[in-house]
Amino acid sequence: MSDEKLMELALAAREGSYSPYSHFRVGAALLCADGSIYTGCNIENAAFTPGICAERTAIYKAVSEGKRDFQAIAIAGGPEGGEPALTAPCGVCRQVMREFCDPEEFRIILGAGTGEKQVYLLKELLPLSFGPDNLKGKEKYS
């Protein structure tokens, strides 16, 4: 699965965005180690705090179906009615990625409507992170 194809799936997932409050529409496509793909969009709520980002929708869909190993996520976000612009994952989503993904391997692909693309490793977007290993007394990524 190429980064370009994964980004196409993120763009398609963005069509499902429910974002009547921010009018900011986001789609994500998560590539699992077994080659399967889970997509998600942001889903907002009148009470605001129950809203969820596209990235976590995709990750939680995958985890709820037994997937635990992930290689990459493509993200396409931007204002309603406009082209997607490079959109980085929020801090909460980065921490959720940290729960399941190797910071040194997991790739985060940001895409814009112009075709511009930026790729980061999770460790670059979440340095000196706290993760499952810390609770086991290991400080693998210190």
Ligand SMILES: O=c1ccn([C@H]2C[C@H](O)[C@@H](CO)O2)c(=O)[nH]1
């Ligand atoms: O990477 C991001 C950034 C924002 N959002 C959502 C949350 C909210 O619904 C809207 C505005 O922040 O965009 C995402 O889904 N992913």
Ligand SMILES: [Zn+2]
């Ligand atoms: Zn988020």
